[in-house]
Amino acid sequence: xxxxxxxxxxxxxxxxxxxxxxxxxxxxxxxxxxxxxxxxxxxxxxxxxxxxxxxxxxxxxxxxxxxxxxxxxxxxxxxxxxxxxxxxxxxxxxxxxxxxxxxxxxxxxxxxxxxxxxxxxxxxxxxxxxxxxxxxxxxxxxxxxxx
Amino acid sequence: xxxxxxxxxxxxxxxxxxxxxxxxxxxxxxxxxxxxxxxxxxxxxxxxxxxxxxxxxxxxxxxxxxxxxxxxxxxxxxxxxxxxxxxxxxxxxxxxxxxxxxxxxxxxxxxxxxxxxxxxxxxxxxxxxxxxxxxxxxxxxxxxxxx
DNA sequence: TTTCATGTAACTTCATATGTTACGATTCGA
DNA sequence: TCGAATCGTAACATATGAAGTTACATGAAA
Numbered sequence: 001x002x003x004x005x006x007x008x009x010x011x012x013x014x015x016x017x018x019x020x021x022x023x024x025x026x027x028x029x030x031x032x033x034x035x036x037x038x039x040x041x042x043x044x045x046x047x048x049x050x051x052x053x054x055x056x057x058x059x060x061x062x063x064x065x066x067x068x069x070x071x072x073x074x075x076x077x078x079x080x081x082x083x084x085x086x087x088x089x090x091x092x093x094x095x096x097x098x099x100x101x102x103x104x105x106x107x108x109x110x111x112x113x114x115x116x117x118x119x120x121x122x123x124x125x126x127x128x129x130x131x132x133x134x135x136x137x138x139x140x141x142x143x144x145x146x147x
Numbered sequence: 148x149x150x151x152x153x154x155x156x157x158x159x160x161x162x163x164x165x166x167x168x169x170x171x172x173x174x175x176x177x178x179x180x181x182x183x184x185x186x187x188x189x190x191x192x193x194x195x196x197x198x199x200x201x202x203x204x205x206x207x208x209x210x211x212x213x214x215x216x217x218x219x220x221x222x223x224x225x226x227x228x229x230x231x232x233x234x235x236x237x238x239x240x241x242x243x244x245x246x247x248x249x250x251x252x253x254x255x256x257x258x259x260x261x262x263x264x265x266x267x268x269x270x271x272x273x274x275x276x277x278x279x280x281x282x283x284x285x286x287x288x289x290x291x292x293x294x
Numbered sequence: 295t296t297t298c299a300t301g302t303a304a305c306t307t308c309a310t311a312t313g314t315t316a317c318g319a320t321t322c323g324a
Numbered sequence: 325t326c327g328a329a330t331c332g333t334a335a336c337a338t339a340t341g342a343a344g345t346t347a348c349a350t351g352a353a354a
Contacts, residue, residue, distance in 0.1 A: 003237035004342065011251040012239065019247070025299065032247075033239065036344055041300065057300045058352025074254070088235040090150035092159065092180065099289060100166070103282040104158040107221070107273050115266035122258035135250040142246060149311060149340050172330065183313055188331065204331045205321025 004084050006043050009033055010077055011131065013044065014053075018069055018132050023062030043081075050080035069132055074123035086116050151231050153190050156180055157224055158278065160191065161200075165216055165279055170209030190228075197227035216279055221270035233263050 013029050026037035026044070033040065044063055047053045054066045078084075089112075091105045160176050173184035173191070180187065191210055194200045201213045225231075236259075238252045 003232070003235050005237055005239040006342085007236060008239045008248075008251055008255060011255075012245070012248050015247045015251065027299085032245070037300090038302090038345070039343065041302085042343095045301080055300060056352080057298085057350075059298055059354065061299045061352070063300095074258075085150070085235050088150050088232050089154060090152055092152040092155045098159070098179070099285045100162045100282050101155075101159050103278050103285060104155055104162065106281065107278055108155060108158075111221070111266055111269035111273070114269060115262045118265050119258055119262035122261060126254050126258070131250050131254055134253065135247050138246045138250060151311065153311090174330085184331090185315085185333085186313065188333085189312095192332080202331060203321080204319075204329085206323065206329055208321070208330045210331095 003088065006081050006084070007074065007078055009035070010043060010047060010081070011074070011128075013040065013063075014047075014065060014072075014077075014128055015131055015135060017053075017063060017065050018128065019135075023056060023060070023064045025062040029063065046082065047077070047080050050076070052076070052080060065128075068129075070127050070129035072128045074126045075120055078120070078123055086119060087112055150235065153228050153231070154221065154225055156182070157190055157194060157228070158221070158275075160187065160210075161194075161212060161219075161224075161275055162278055162282060164200075164210060164212050165275065166282075170203060170207070170211045172209040176210065193229065194224070194227050197223070199223070199227060212275075215276075217274050217276035219275045221273045222267055225267070225270055233266060234259055 012033055013024075016029065016032050017024050026040040029040045029044075030037040041055075044053060044055070048055055052065070052067050052072060054064050056062065056064075089108075091101075091108060093101060094105070096102055096105065159180055160171075163176065163179050164171050173187040176187045176191075177184040188202075191200060191202070195202055199212070199214050199219060201211050203209060203211075236255075238248075238255060240248060241252070243249055243252065
């Protein structure tokens with residue numbers, strides 16, 4: 001199934017912005033992500049609504065992070081994106097009359113709820129600063145390996 | 148995003164089969180599930196390949212469970228269905244050159260892997276017998292409330 | 295006032311689960 | 325043997341939603 005990669009996309013964009021002085025345009029971010037500037041505006045616009053980034057028009061305009069990297073968690077970003085459905089699996093009917101299907105739904109819902117809770121807990125433990133540190137480590141290793 | 152409801156469907160079908168004497172036709176199961184007999188054959192066919200059900204053609208044909216209810220777990224059924232992707236969220240690129248994106252992927256992959264492991268663990272703890280018991284309880288409660 | 299940039303509507307494309315039609319193959323009973 | 329019942333499967337249709345694209349309006353700065 002085709003999946004929603006917006007969380008991955010905004011993380012990628014935000015980390016590039018964190019490594020970059022001054023605003024970055026949708027055009028440049030689109031090149032980083034391998035996508036269209038309009039897709040960048042559409043997605044980053046949700047982060048703007050959540051107060052995580054700002055955008056400026058005109059000359060020297062573009063996107064900027066407006067929050068401390070250590071305070072922005074993956075969970076916040078997931079919420080800013082509208083909390084899209086986490087699972088590609090689900091019940092056939094959400095409110096079945098059939099008692100058999102109610103048993104099935106109850107069991108599946110319980111398992112999904114636990115897994116989603118764990119995922120969101122992990123998301124809340126990871127900040128942009130965490131990822132920036134991880135990137136810095138990879139960058140050092142890459143430079144060392146390069147010679 | 149539209150999700151895969153086949154696990155939910157086959158559970159519903161199998162429990163009806165467990166409550167029913169003799170084989171059930173794709174036509175009847177389709178009515179139980181609110182879907183088309185061909186969809187039933189297509190999905191149940193995967194369970195047949197896994198040895199969990201048998202099918203017979205012709206008069207008095209149909210589908211039958213060929214395993215002990217207490218030994219069939221949701222995880223086995225998930226596997227029989229081809230282990231479809233669990234998450235509707237995912238990375239934008241699976242093998243990025245970009246070190247930034249590698250950090251993003253590593254973090255997301257870790258969180259997803261933990262959540263998926265928990266989900267599959269729960270799936271492996273739930274058998275068809277578990278669900279049949281739960282249904283029996285709901286059925287008793289329903290009869291008590293009714294009368 | 296020209297250029298660069300975002301904001302946004304409208305439309306297209308793509309992937310994929312699900313639904314549908316059609317027909318062949320097989321089994322059983324009359 | 326015939327015919328109805330039933331599965332097996334290919335082929336096609338539909339629906340949904342993310343992502344991509346085009347077009348143009350709006351606003352800011354040189």
